[in-house]
Amino acid sequence: MNDSFINNIVKEYPSMYKLTVFKFPKARCSTASSKKGKDNRSQELDIVRSVRRSRMMVSDYILSNxxxxxxxxxxxxxxxxxxxxxxxxxxxxxxxxxxxxxxxxxxxxxxxxxxxxxxxxxxxxxxxxxxxxxxxxxxxxxxxxxxxxxxxxxxxxxxxxxxxxxxxxxxxxxxxxxxxxxxxxxxxxxxxSKNLKKPVKYYNEANNLFLNPDLHSLTFENQYLQMHEFEKLEQLFA
Known part of the structure; x- marks a missing residue:
């Protein structure tokens, strides 16, 4: 597998895994776009992405602590x-x-x-x-x-x-x-607070972690990616 591209990302939490599968491989290193000369549409998209990132970080903290x-x-x-x-x-x-x-x-x-x-x-x-x-x-x-x-x-x-x-x-x-x-x-x-745990993140490791995405695990899908959730085995038998 070409390590310069990301096909999937796994986040490991204390009781579950979250898997993001990209429909088109994503480059590991991408050049950030310049903020100069952005039109209103681009600025609006930046705000939407910023809100999404903030929600993701807050969710990660709550699920990990x-x-x-x-x-x-x-x-x-x-x-x-x-x-x-x-x-x-x-x-x-x-x-x-x-x-x-x-x-x-x-x-x-x-x-x-x-x-x-x-x-x-x-x-x-x-x-x-x-x-x-x-x-x-x-x-x-x-x-x-x-x-x-x-x-x-x-x-x-x-x-x-x-x-x-x-x-x-x-x-x-x-x-x-x-x-x-x-x-x-x-x-x-x-x-x-600075004393919070974060989820462990894995790149292109879904197969090695035995995560098999299907319709039952699917939580979100758009034209670019799918998102799946899996409970850890110890949680299922707790």
Whole structure:
């Protein structure tokens, strides 16, 4: 096989494999196109690709790590101008930094911003090893108890414990990564702590890993590629 071309890419997660099969072999090294002189159509495509890459990275992190909390952060307008991107980003980053110091860098998180229709900024996160106090509330949402993180002094939090369906969690978080947020600001579309695991990636190794794609494993297809998912054998017999 010509190693200068990629026919398939396998990502290995703790409980599954994801296989991408290219219908036309893809060159390993491709020259990036210049950003100069791009028309509106090209810029729009770049944004779409950027959103897709961000969603893929967030999904990879969630599928490769164990998170136990989903948290929504809402800013108190009396304390933060929640329509000011810079102010919201700064407050969120400072809070995350303090929690990391308290946890001795053990806290794990992936967090994404959301811009509401009225322009207000919110953040949604999956987390684990949170070092602060958690306050139980009397609120039940979607048959789940709601809790508050008492250390967040810039507004309000809505925390719910996660179940074990990582793919469902990944899909839910990724829906907040939108094209609209990209065009609003040049800031990152997500933040992730530096202590997260990533999937192991293999090139042209589908056969050696005994991954046989068929209609049952197919999850997506277009004119360029197919995507397949396989549970690991130990998961099937667990």
């Amino acid at each position: 164990d998170f136990d909390m989903f948290v929504t952060f809402t800013f108190n307008p009396k304390k933060v101008n929640r329509y000011d991107l810079n102010a919201c980003y700064f407050k969120m980053q400072s809070w995350l930094s303090r929690q990391q110091r308290k946890s001795e860098n053990m806290m794990k998180y992936v967090i994404v911003p959301e811009k509401h229709k009225d322009g207000a900024i919110h953040f949604h996160a999956v987390m684990s090893n949170y070092p602060g106090l958690i306050k139980k509330t009397n609120v039940i949402q979607n048959n789940r108890r709601v809790y508050n993180l008492t250390s967040f002094r810039f507004g309000f939090t809505n925390m719910q414990y996660l179940d074990d369906d990582k793919q469902k969690v990944a899909a839910y978080v990724c829906k907040y990564i939108t094209k609209d947020m990209v065009t609003v600001s040049n800031r990152r579309r997500y933040w992730a």
